[in-house]
Amino acid sequence: MLDLIISTVTQGFIYALLSYGIYITYKILDFPDLTVDGSFPLGAAVTAVLLVKGVNPYLTLPLAMAVGALAGLVTGVIHVCFGVRDLLAGIITMTALFSINLQIAGSNLAVGRDVDTIFTAEPVATVFGNFTLLQRKLIVAFLLVVIFKILLDLYFKTKNGLLLRAVGDNDVLVTSLAKDKGKVKILGLVIANALVALCGCVVCHEQRSFSATMGTGQMVFGLATVIIGTTIFKKEGFVKGTTAVVVGSVIYKVCIQIAISLGLPANLLKLVTAVLFLVILVVGNRQKGGHKEACLR
Amino acid sequence: MRKTMKRALCAVVAMAMVFGMGACGEKKMPVIGISQYGEHGSLDNCREGFLQGLADAGLVEGTDFTVDYQNAGFDDNICTQIGQNFSAKNVDLMCGIATNAATACFAAAEDKDIPVIFTAITDPVKAKLDSGNITGTSDKLPVEAQLDLIRKMQPEADTIGIIYTTSEPNSVSAIEEYQAKAGNYGFTVEAVGVTAQSEVTQAADMLISKGVDCFSNLTDNNVVGVLSSVLEKTNEAEIPVYGSEVEQVTLGCVAAAGIDYFELGRQTGAMAAKVLKGEAKASEIPYETIAEYGIYINSAAIAEMGMTVPADIAEKAIESQE
Numbered sequence: 238m239l240d241l242i243i244s245t246v247t248q249g250f251i252y253a254l255l256s257y258g259i260y261i262t263y264k265i266l267d268f269p270d271l272t273v274d275g276s277f278p279l280g281a282a283v284t285a286v287l288l289v290k291g292v293n294p295y296l297t298l299p300l301a302m303a304v305g306a307l308a309g310l311v312t313g314v315i316h317v318c319f320g321v322r323d324l325l326a327g328i329i330t331m332t333a334l335f336s337i338n339l340q341i342a343g344s345n346l347a348v349g350r351d352v353d354t355i356f357t358a359e360p361v362a363t364v365f366g367n368f369t370l371l372q373r374k375l376i377v378a379f380l381l382v383v384i385f386k387i388l389l390d391l392y393f394k395t396k397n398g399l400l401l402r403a404v405g406d407n408d409v410l411v412t413s414l415a416k417d418k419g420k421v422k423i424l425g426l427v428i429a430n431a432l433v434a435l436c437g438c439v440v441c442h443e444q445r446s447f448s449a450t451m452g453t454g455q456m457v458f459g460l461a462t463v464i465i466g467t468t469i470f471k472k473e474g475f476v477k478g479t480t481a482v483v484v485g486s487v488i489y490k491v492c493i494q495i496a497i498s499l500g501l502p503a504n505l506l507k508l509v510t511a512v513l514f515l516v517i518l519v520v521g522n523r524q525k526g527g528h529k530e531a532c533l534r
Numbered sequence: 535m536r537k538t539m540k541r542a543l544c545a546v547v548a549m550a551m552v553f554g555m556g557a558c559g560e561k562k563m564p565v566i567g568i569s570q571y572g573e574h575g576s577l578d579n580c581r582e583g584f585l586q587g588l589a590d591a592g593l594v595e596g597t598d599f600t601v602d603y604q605n606a607g608f609d610d611n612i613c614t615q616i617g618q619n620f621s622a623k624n625v626d627l628m629c630g631i632a633t634n635a636a637t638a639c640f641a642a643a644e645d646k647d648i649p650v651i652f653t654a655i656t657d658p659v660k661a662k663l664d665s666g667n668i669t670g671t672s673d674k675l676p677v678e679a680q681l682d683l684i685r686k687m688q689p690e691a692d693t694i695g696i697i698y699t700t701s702e703p704n705s706v707s708a709i710e711e712y713q714a715k716a717g718n719y720g721f722t723v724e725a726v727g728v729t730a731q732s733e734v735t736q737a738a739d740m741l742i743s744k745g746v747d748c749f750s751n752l753t754d755n756n757v758v759g760v761l762s763s764v765l766e767k768t769n770e771a772e773i774p775v776y777g778s779e780v781e782q783v784t785l786g787c788v789a790a791a792g793i794d795y796f797e798l799g800r801q802t803g804a805m806a807a808k809v810l811k812g813e814a815k816a817s818e819i820p821y822e823t824i825a826e827y828g829i830y831i832n833s834a835a836i837a838e839m840g841m842t843v844p845a846d847i848a849e850k851a852i853e854s855q856e
Contacts, residue, residue, distance in 0.1 A: 241622030244642070248615065335701070335729060344703040347637065347662035350644065370645035444614060444641045445662070448634055449701035451610045458611070493612060497604060497619050506607060 243375050245494045249487030250378035251443060252458070254436035256466070256482040257385060258429035259459030264467065264478060266425045267405040271327030271456055275334025276308040276430040278452035280437030282342040285447035289348060294355045297438055305434020306427045308334060313423030331452075338449060345448045354442040374443060381439065385432065386479045392428075401425050433459075461514060462486040468521030488517065564599045564627070564810055567620035569639050571632035572608035574755065575781045579795035580631050580654050586796070587803015591811070599626075599810065608755075610634055617642030627651060627810055629802070630670075633661050633703070640668055649809050649816035653802040654795070656704035656753075658821045669809075669819040671802045673704075673753065675778055676827040677711045679791035680750060681719040683829060684776055686844050687789060688748060693722050695746035695773075697737045697757050697764075700727040705754045712750075731756040738764045742771045749775040751782055753793075761785055774839045783830040783854040788839060789847075790830045798824050830854040 255277060262270035280301040287297045308330055316326035348354070355361065356374050365373045392398045403411050404421045411418045433455075441447055466485025470476040492513040496506050568584070570577055581603070585595065593599055602625060606612040617638035620628050628643060628650045630636025636652035640663060643650055652663055652670030663670070684694065696712060698705035709725050716723045724746050726737040734757050741749065749768055751757060757764070758781075765786045768775050777787035780794050801822060808814045831851040836843060843851065 238622070240624075241619060244618035244622055245615070248618070339701055344701065344706050345633070345661070347660070349662040350666055444638065445644075446637045446641070448610055448637075450608075450634075454609065454611075490615065493615055494619060497612070497616055500602070506605075506612065 240371060241494065241498070243371055245490050246487055247371075247375045247378050247443075249490040250375070250382045250483070251439050252436060252462070252490065253382050253483040253486040254385060254439065255433050255455060255459050256462040256486045257389060257479060258432035258436070259456070260463050260478055260482045261389075261401075261425055261429040261432075263460060264463055265402055265405045266422060266429075268323050268422065268426070269327070270312065270426060270429060271324065272308055272312045272330045272334070272426070272430055273327075273433050273456040273459060274452040274454070275331035275338070276305045276433045276452075277437040277440075277455045278338050278447065278449065279308055279334050279341075280305050280434030281441035281447040281451060282338040282346070282437075283434075284438040284441040285342055285346040285348055288352050288354070288441075289346065291352075294353055294358045294442065297442075298355070298435060301434045301438035302431040305437075306431040308434065309426035309428070309430030310423065312430070313426040316426075317419035317423055335449070335452075338447075338452075342447050342449075346446065348441070348445040350445070352445075354445065355439070356442060378439065381435075382483055385435075386477075386483070389479050390477055397424070458489065462489050465489060465514065465517050465521075468518055471521060489514075563597075565623070565625040566599055566601050566627045566629060566806070566810070567616075567623070567625040567639075568601060568603045568629045568631065569613065569616045569620065569635040570603070570605045571613065571635040572755075573605060574758075576753065576758070576779060576795045577631050577654060579781070580799040580802070583796040583799020583801075584629060584631075584653065584803040584806065585799075587800040587805075588807050588810075589803075590800065591804055591807030593807055593810065606635060610638075613638040614642070621646055621648060624648070627806060629653070629806060636663055636668075636670070637661060640666070643667070651802060651806045651809065651816065652821075653799060657707055660703065660707075664821060665817075667815065667817045669805060669816045669821050671798055671805070672821060672823045673793055673795070673798055674823055675708050675711075675752060675793070676791055677708065678715055679827050679829075680776065680778070681712075681715060681721065683789060683791040683847065684721070684748060684750065685719045686847055687776075687841060688774070691721070691747035693724050693744075693746045695724045695726070695741035695744070695749045696752065697726050697728060697734055697741065697749075698752055698754050699756045700729055702754055702756070705752045708752045728756060731759050734760050735763050735767065738767050742767060742773060746773065748773060751776065751778045751787065751790075753778050758782065761787075769838065772839060774835075774841060777830070780828065780830045780852075780854050783832045783835075784856055786832065786835050788832055788835045788841065789843075789851070791827055792830065793824055794828050797826075797828075828852055 262268045283301050283304050284297045312326050312330040315321050316323055400421050404418050408418045462485035463482050465488055466481035470481040492510055496509040604616040613634050621642040628639040630639040630652045632654045639650050650668040654673045656674050658664045698709050712723050728734055728737050774788045777783045777790035779792040783790045809816050829851040832855050834855055
């Protein structure tokens with residue numbers, strides 16, 4: 238029981254890194270970024286190859302982020318410099334990445350148990366030696382989530398971060414400040430996809446495998462977590478967006494785990510998950526009270 | 535804020551209740567957690583065979599063990615959570631059907647000593663599922679037997695068309711084997727890779743236009759998923775299609791030298807029974823490849839193609855019409 242809660246919350250934390258990325262593109266930049274379905278497995282593919290080659294597991298984190306950033310850069314350049322629509326730019330990169338990921342990793346790639354991951358290597362193994370692997374995974378995932386939350390929150394307060402937020406809200410303002418909104422958009426995509434690839438990297442450490450299909454549906458998952466998180470905390474002004482999406486991600490994973498634990502027929506799993514989301518969203522909107530009236534009118 | 539706290543508390547309590555329900559009643563009877571990658575004829579047969587294998591060993595569901603069956607609907611993330619669910623409930627044995635499900639189970643069991651039994655995996659060594667408290671059965675295709683069968687059925691044929699998914703490791707390794715061995719039987723292989731199920735029928739059109747003498751199928755999930763529409767096209771072009779297992783022949787392929795997934799599952803179930811009874815540890819049992827391949831034919835489909843079955847094949851073949 239406790240184990241189940243720990244492993245489910247761990248999943249929520251790990252995937253919160255992806256939610257951060259979607260939060261930046263979807264919520265801040267208002268950019269539906271489908272690159273995610275490709276950059277997520279990209280991070281995992283690079284990580285799997287590096288781990289098998291015997292690279293220090295902690296080094297895979299920045300390296301995965303770097304390749305993810307590159308993927309974001311490609312989408313950004315396609316969109317901003319070549320004027321391709323946002324959705325299409327993401328689709329192009331995602332499609333290309335499918336092949337690139339397979340080129341990088343061969344086909345599906347497994348990392349054997351003899352290879353150390355970020356959860357089992359030094360110094361984590363010594364510092365958190367008294368904990369079980371399950372608990373260690375939770376601790377490491379939590380640390381990563383907190384570190385990147387703090388970094389992002391600090392970044393949003395910088396001049397550059399404020400510009401990023403302004404592009405999504407009111408890009409005319411950015412232009413009037415004599416700033417290039419295209420560059421800001423590209424930067425946002427770079428940061429977002431670096432985070433998404435980081436998430437893929439951690440998932441690869443945790444699952445000890447890369448599979449070509451692991452990216453499917455990650456964009457939808459990320460959107461759901463962002464929407465769930467921000468809906469719940471709509472009224473709580475002091476709760477930061479980054480915190481909200483972490484909660485959203487955990488709730489999502491809990492919903493799935495509840496559906497699994499209930500032993501529902503396999504084919505109904507997704508339907509139940511959809512219903513649970515709907516309930517959360519409706520309850521969230523009730524609180525605001527706006528939508529019901531709009532419907533009645 | 536207080537409201538939010540209340541709601542959060544409610545959610546936690548609800549979660550605790552749900553998980554608690556799942557947790558009660560365990561430890562009385564061994565629990566087998568079966569994680570199946572998706573709903574799919576062959577994989578379903580595997581699962582049924584697995585349960586049959588346990589029954590053959592004298593273990594009765596309901597008195598000797600209970601089954602917690604979960605299906606991930608081909609979603610890797612759900613696979614992960616199913617594995618963790620089993621691990622947290624401390625099931626006595628996990629059964630992973632297809633590579634992704636088995637990998638997730640094995641990862642979830644890393645810090646516990648829960649035995650994992652896999653089935654329907656082509657290459658357990660490559661998937662790193664060959665060491666640790668894990669064993670199972672491989673569904674590697676009998677490629678040579680298939681080539682031999684095609685040669686006997688169509689002595690004049692030159693080229694074999696194969697459609698495969700480039701991201702399925704099972705398919706990629708099977709294609710490599712086909713290409714390496716086709717020459718020995720006087721064939722050339724025309725392989726077309728696809729990335730999604732929607733591209734399969736296009737690939738079939740392409741192979742037909744290239745004038746291949748026959749099609750041969752792998753256990754490729756994308757291709758098998760739309761086999762009926764592929765068969766519609768090949769029947770029109772009068773090109774015979776060879777399957778890779780009994781289900782495909784029943785659907786309308788002319789013949790197959792292949793695996794009976796029910797038998798594969800049964801073999802797996804026998805291994806699980808040993809582990810469950812404590813006769814052997816999963817770590818001590820090497821993984822097995824199915825020893826016997828069946829030859830399956832569909833007489834109606836063969837007649838439609840105007841082909842005849844050579845006597846030596848007809849003897850051992852199993853008729854597999856609907």
